[in-house]
Amino acid sequence: IFHSSCRVLHFFTRSKRLFTASLFTFTTQQTSLRLVWILQNLTEVQKAVEEENCCFGTIDTWLLYKLTKGSVYATDFSNASTTGLFDPYKMCWSGMITSLISIPLSLLPPVRDTSHNFGSVDEEIFGVPIPIVALVADQQSAMFGECCFQTGDVKLTMGTGTFLDINTGNSLQQTTGGFYPLIGWKIGQEVVCLAESNAGDTGTAIKWAQQLDLFTDAAETEKMAKSLEDSEGVCFVPSFSGLQAPLNDPWACASFMGLKPSTSKYHLVRAILESIAFRNKQLYEMMKKEIHIPVRKIRADGGVCKNGFVMQMTSDLINENIDRPADIDMSCLGAASLAGLAVGMCEIYKNESFLANSSLQIAFLLSNYKILESLESLGVH
Structure with missing residues (x-):
């Protein structure tokens, strides 16, 4: 239904964004489908979502969060665009796709520039606060x-x-x-x-x-x-x-x-x-x-x-x-x-x-x- 609707809308509007959506398919390589399974099958995660105490991210987001001991939660545009949940035309998370597969937008991290000062590694880890200035x-x-x-x-x-x-x-x-x-x-x-x-x-x-x-x-x-x-x-x-x-x-x-x-x-x-x-x-x-x-x-x-x-x-x-x-x-x-x-x-x-x-x-x-x-x-x- 989703693909058919997008094809019809593209026919009338000639929107490249709708053409892309009409061809879009998830693959097992993307973490998004695994997140869907987790949200459907793990009660502790479902509870955390209800309590607004659940975050999702690719490996860069996890590393950034761990290295800063939870003080920074973010990703960059290159990583976001590989998830299948990102709209590269609007440069933001796709409300349409996340709604389609029942992933709350609140689970997704803020998206920053690829070359950007994301903060510093917590001093307790390496002894000095090393800057983290790129995610890609x-x-x-x-x-x-x-x-x-x-x-x-x-x-x-x-x-x-x-x-x-x-x-x-x-x-x-x-x-x-x-x-x-x-x-x-x-x-x-x-x-x-x-x-x-x-x-x-x-x-x-x-x-x-x-x-x-x-x-x-x-x-x-x-x-x-x-x-x-x-x-x-x-x-x-x-x-x-x-x-x-x-x-x-x-x-x-x-x-x-x-x-x-x-x-x-x-x-x-x-x-x-x-x-x-x-x-x-x-x-x-x-x-x-x-x-x-x-x-x-x-x-x-x-x-x-x-x-x-x-x-x-x-x-x-x-x-x-x-x-x-x-x-x-x-x-x-x-x-x-x-x-x-x-x-x-x-x-x-x-x-x-x-x-x-x-x-x-x-x-x-x-x-x-x-x-x-x-x-x-x-x-x-």
């Missing part, structure tokens, strides 16, 4: 750390899962295929928006293969994959938790296909790594098709981006150069940079010469005829 969500922090400050800058994070984000400037973008709008960060009057999509089971698939003793260390997989001409037709579907965008099939099962008596663990490992690159290609092609913003640059981070085979195959498949920093922990750098801004650092994030890391390894675009031949044999063009 994981992927948004990585975007900032990668210096994806301009509209059209793209970040590809390959960790436990894959996250593809594009800077959309001050414009919110919602697609039918699976990209959803987020607030990247808010610094003063400047609000930067992102569009994000994700694929699960990236690092998870590699970890699973390691547990099967296909290799001892994940660093071995690049050499194993490169030792073969191809996977000999072996394919892997990385869907331990279903397949996300653009297929959006929660019932998809992980599987190997094309196994033969000659298949070795090397073929299995290569097929797993190839599946990561192909999922990257799917996300990137959906982004190009549905978000009509020219791509300026692509930067990668996350543990899996250390794998040169995955990086190069992704570069070949999407036909783009990809920058890989020497230090891949971009979320840490982004949070540190945002904190620095709040305590008086110059506005380095507006200076294009400031890079996330001065030492960049480049995954150059190469004409890999073997990959192209494999694609053609699968009917992919």
Whole structure:
């Protein structure tokens, strides 16, 4: 009823906000549905809500509350926008959505700028009152750390899962295929928006293969994959938790296909790594098709981006150069940079010469005829 109503209203009003609402769906990754379950099933929480003694927040809010020993209760725009309860068009909690799933607005924290003086750590914890001057969500922090400050800058994070984000400037973008709008960060009057999509089971698939003793260390997989001409037709579907965008099939099962008596663990490992690159290609092609913003640059981070085979195959498949920093922990750098801004650092994030890391390894675009031949044999063009 909610989606149908929003579609009808969008038809008459052409409101982007209503279009976004018509496509909105909760996922199990969001904490909001867990909160709904808690409110429905835990009597002690229900009692606390009635007594106005219950607060909700994501991990940043919890840490802030604990570090200040309960004196500060807040979140920032980047974290709020990931909950599914925030209206990025009005820049406030959505009364419509919270009413729909019976979450009292009184449970939600005040929303502050990403780079902001939130207070100080209680002196009893570390001996000194350390200022807390930034709160930021994981992927948004990585975007900032990668210096994806301009509209059209793209970040590809390959960790436990894959996250593809594009800077959309001050414009919110919602697609039918699976990209959803987020607030990247808010610094003063400047609000930067992102569009994000994700694929699960990236690092998870590699970890699973390691547990099967296909290799001892994940660093071995690049050499194993490169030792073969191809996977000999072996394919892997990385869907331990279903397949996300653009297929959006929660019932998809992980599987190997094309196994033969000659298949070795090397073929299995290569097929797993190839599946990561192909999922990257799917996300990137959906982004190009549905978000009509020219791509300026692509930067990668996350543990899996250390794998040169995955990086190069992704570069070949999407036909783009990809920058890989020497230090891949971009979320840490982004949070540190945002904190620095709040305590008086110059506005380095507006200076294009400031890079996330001065030492960049480049995954150059190469004409890999073997990959192209494999694609053609699968009917992919």
